Amino acid sequence: MYAFLARRLLAAIPVILVVALFVFLLLHVSPGDPAAIIAGDMASAHDIERIRARLGLDRPLPEQFIEWAWALIRGDLGSSIFSNLPVSRLIAQRIEPTIALTVLTMAIAIALAVPIGVLAAWRAGTWVDRLVMGFAVLGFSVPVFALGYFLIWIFAVRLDWLPVQGYSPIAQGLWPFLVSLTLPSLALGIVYVALIARMTRASMIEVLNQDYIRTAKAKGLSQWPVLLIHALKPASVPIVTTIGIGVALLLGGVVVTESVFNIPGLGRLTVDAILRRDYPVIQGVILVFVLIYLIINLAVDLIYTVLDPRIRY
Amino acid sequence: MPVQAARPRRSALWTAIRRHPTITLGMAIMTLLVAIAVFAPYLWTVDPMKINPIFRLRPPSQRNWFGTDHLGRDLYSRVIYGSRVSLQVGVAVALVATTIGALIGLVAGFVRWVDAIVMRIMDGLMAVPGILLAIALMALTRASFQTVVIAIVIPEVPRIVRLVRSVVLSLREQPFVEAAEAIGTRFHRLLLRHILPNAVAPLIVQATFICASAMILEAILSFLGAGTPPSIPSWGNIMAEGRQFVSVAFWILGFPGLFLTLTVLAVNLLGDGFRDMLDPRMRRRL
Numbered sequence: 001m002y003a004f005l006a007r008r009l010l011a012a013i014p015v016i017l018v019v020a021l022f023v024f025l026l027l028h029v030s031p032g033d034p035a036a037i038i039a040g041d042m043a044s045a046h047d048i049e050r051i052r053a054r055l056g057l058d059r060p061l062p063e064q065f066i067e068w069a070w071a072l073i074r075g076d077l078g079s080s081i082f083s084n085l086p087v088s089r090l091i092a093q094r095i096e097p098t099i100a101l102t103v104l105t106m107a108i109a110i111a112l113a114v115p116i117g118v119l120a121a122w123r124a125g126t127w128v129d130r131l132v133m134g135f136a137v138l139g140f141s142v143p144v145f146a147l148g149y150f151l152i153w154i155f156a157v158r159l160d161w162l163p164v165q166g167y168s169p170i171a172q173g174l175w176p177f178l179v180s181l182t183l184p185s186l187a188l189g190i191v192y193v194a195l196i197a198r199m200t201r202a203s204m205i206e207v208l209n210q211d212y213i214r215t216a217k218a219k220g221l222s223q224w225p226v227l228l229i230h231a232l233k234p235a236s237v238p239i240v241t242t243i244g245i246g247v248a249l250l251l252g253g254v255v256v257t258e259s260v261f262n263i264p265g266l267g268r269l270t271v272d273a274i275l276r277r278d279y280p281v282i283q284g285v286i287l288v289f290v291l292i293y294l295i296i297n298l299a300v301d302l303i304y305t306v307l308d309p310r311i312r313y
Numbered sequence: 314m315p316v317q318a319a320r321p322r323r324s325a326l327w328t329a330i331r332r333h334p335t336i337t338l339g340m341a342i343m344t345l346l347v348a349i350a351v352f353a354p355y356l357w358t359v360d361p362m363k364i365n366p367i368f369r370l371r372p373p374s375q376r377n378w379f380g381t382d383h384l385g386r387d388l389y390s391r392v393i394y395g396s397r398v399s400l401q402v403g404v405a406v407a408l409v410a411t412t413i414g415a416l417i418g419l420v421a422g423f424v425r426w427v428d429a430i431v432m433r434i435m436d437g438l439m440a441v442p443g444i445l446l447a448i449a450l451m452a453l454t455r456a457s458f459q460t461v462v463i464a465i466v467i468p469e470v471p472r473i474v475r476l477v478r479s480v481v482l483s484l485r486e487q488p489f490v491e492a493a494e495a496i497g498t499r500f501h502r503l504l505l506r507h508i509l510p511n512a513v514a515p516l517i518v519q520a521t522f523i524c525a526s527a528m529i530l531e532a533i534l535s536f537l538g539a540g541t542p543p544s545i546p547s548w549g550n551i552m553a554e555g556r557q558f559v560s561v562a563f564w565i566l567g568f569p570g571l572f573l574t575l576t577v578l579a580v581n582l583l584g585d586g587f588r589d590m591l592d593p594r595m596r597r598r599l
Contacts, residue, residue: 018437026449037453137585141578143529145536145552146570149559153567157560164560252442256533260556270445274452274539282449290440 008301012294019290020072023283024065028057038081038277054081055279077284082276087284090269095288097167098254098265101188102292104181105250109189109196110243114232116193117200117239122227124205132197139194144253148187148260155183165262180263188257192246199242203235236307244300251289333590339582346576350396358390361546370562380564382554391546392568398547399528399576402462406527410466411520414473415512419504421474422481432478435471443468447530451539461540465530469523476519480512514591521584525577532573548573 035052036043043051056064071078077087120132156164162183168176207213208231216230258267266285273281330337349356365385373380379388421431438446443465450464484490493507534540535549536556543550548569555565 014433015437015440018434019441022434022437022441023449026453037455137581138574138578141525141581142574143532143570143577145533146566146574149552149556149563149566150570152559153563157563248439248442252444255442255444255448256537259537270448271537274448274537277452279452282452286441286445286449289442289445293440293442 005298005302008298012298015294016287016290019287020069021065023286024068027055027279027283028061028064038279040277051081072287077287078280080273080278080281082273082278082281087280090281091266091284091288094264094266094269096169096265097263098258098267099292100170100177101181101184101254101257101263101265102250104178105185105189105192106243106247108185109192112189113193113196114200114239117197118204118227118232120197120201121204121208122223124201124208129201132201136194136198139190139197142190144187144191144256145260147190148184148257151183151187152260165260167261167263167265184257184261184263187260188250188253191253192250195246195249196239196242200235200239203238204231207231207235233307237304240300240303240307244297247293247296251293333586335582336586336590339579339586342575342579343583346396346579347400349393350400353393353397356393358393359387361386361390361394362544363387370558372562373564379568380562382551382565383558383562388551388565388568391551392548392572395546395548395551395569396572396576398458398541398545399531399573401458402465402531402541403524403528403576403580405462406465406469407520407524409462410469410523410527411473411516413466414470415477415509415516417470418474418477418512419481419508422478422508423485423500423504428478431474435474438468438471441468443526443530444533447534448537448539451534456540456542458541458545461531461534464534465527468530469527472523473516473519476515477512480515481508484508484511518584518588518591521580521587525580525584528573528577528580 035048035055035057038055039048039051052058056067068078075088077091079086080090083090116132116135120129123129152164155162163180166180168180170177213226213230216226221230254265255267255270257263258265259271262268266288270282270285272278273285363386365381365387367385368377368381369383369385371377371381371385377387377389379392382388382391417431421428446468447464450467451460454460454464490503490507493503498507531540531547532549532552535547536553538553540549541547543554551569552566555562555569558565
């Protein structure tokens with residue numbers, strides 16, 4: 001187990017390195033003059049020169065990379081061009097809502113998607129199945145911001161049940177916290193629900209056709225134990241894989257959801273940074289998102305061993 | 314005679330429709346949308362940029378079918394013209410990403426040392442959420458149609474590379490490839506004539522899904538203010554401008570959102586249908 005953990009952590013290093021190199025090169029080898037673009041159309045030659053020096057763009061490339069990477073290893077992500085604050089501090093201030101939204105969405109989505117998928121597989125070929133699959137295709141097709149505004153319009157504007165926008169930190173009470181995240185989680189989770197429900201259905205149908213399921217039914221077990229114990233557990237490995245793969249989708253959606261619902265998280269930080277072309281902040285946020293992605297996928301791999309005893313690391 | 318000839322043809326079409334209902338539905342919506350995009354100027358539209366402050370934030374009516382936005386521009390015309398951006402971006406990204414990804418995947422599948430390097434890069438790219446990668450790219454360039462396409466192509470390429478590579482790996486040891494190598498087929502010919510045709514079916518499916526995802530990404534980039542320049546009406550831009558008016562003028566968000574969803578849905582239906590048609594094994598599974 002520990003050997004596996006160590007091996008997986010080592011395997012994550014090249015991924016982080018590639019991403020780090022990529023975001024570095026993006027700024028430094030992009031066509032045109034990044035300093036001029038970051039400075040904007042109204043900037044004077046002096047401003048552009050100042051930004052170029054700030055970003056180290058006036059020095060040789062390898063030197064810049066070594067310095068940047070060395071700072072990165074020590075946890076120094078540079079500082080914002082706009083506010084001059086260290087990027088690591090900006091991220092620390094904004095990370096709570098993002099993590100809360102991601103985790104809550106995953107929980108809601110899994111709790112919805114798995115039963116729906118099991119139901120569709122159990123009733124495969126009937127109208128229940130078609131309804132679930134139809135919903136899944138629709139779920140893949142609704143852009144998260146369109147759905148977000150639709151939910152706001154229905155539940156906040158028309159029915160006035162939930163707040164339109166905003167975020168209430170968990171420290172100010174669990175109830176307002178959950179209320180403020182309900183609509184964002186639903187909007188963000190729909191794609192994820194569609195993805196997981198489809199995979200659950202596919203995986204369950206495969207398992208339900210196995211001989212041992214027939215045996216279980218033949219020996220007189222009732223429907224539920226067969227479905228939930230004999231079938232769902234072995235069917236869960238591909239489902240868990242999908243949950244892991246879908247995290248990238250979810251994290252991308254977070255950026256959009258936070259702008260729609262005005263949640264002061266990493267996504268908002270990113271969007272504000274784009275509008276100001278605050279490149280060090282964008283770099284830092286990308287690296288943090290990749291880190292979250294890798295951690296969640298590591299957790300997913302560990303869950304495999306619990307679900308399928310045949311998998312030993 | 315012509316009457317008798319027409320009957321079997323009609324029933325053949327009917328059989329095809331019955332057998333592939335998702336493709337039929339997707340194709341029908343797509344045809345309609347392409348027609349809308351192509352014939353936008355003739356569909357009772359007015360200049361989508363024409364500002365008319367007296368008529369601002371008007372709800373849908375006889376005069377303005379979809380209402381007007383905060384500058385009094387006709388929303389119907391803007392949404393109709395907006396279909397051009399989505400369709401163009403979707404198709405362009407699907408074509409470019411598939412071509413580049415297929416070439417990289419072919420070479421990576423065949424040449425060991427390239428594979429090692431390329432797949433590390435692809436793993437890295439796949440770990441970054443596509444939206445973030447596209448945002449980062451857009452932050453460094455001046456917004457235009459081309460830069461939007463490039464910014465969306467880069468996060469989509471790894472999907473194609475992985476797909477093509479896996480096809481190549483499974484084919485590399487096949488007798489017909491060995492035979493082709495044995496008679497001295499040149500490398501590029503081997504890849505393009507013997508390997509690539511075997512990847513076409515899954516590529517079409519994947520390209521369709523990339524088209525759908527590119528349309529969503531374009532709308533998101535525009536919505537966040539980092540996409541198509543505001544001078545061009547795109548569904549994402551229209552929604553970005555309407556966001557402050559969600560409680561008083563929902564139609565500004567609703568109509569483009571509806572069109573965008575419908576378009577992406579049509580493309581996804583086509584993708585699902587193609588997958589079922591080209592890979593019958595998958596039919597029962599997903």
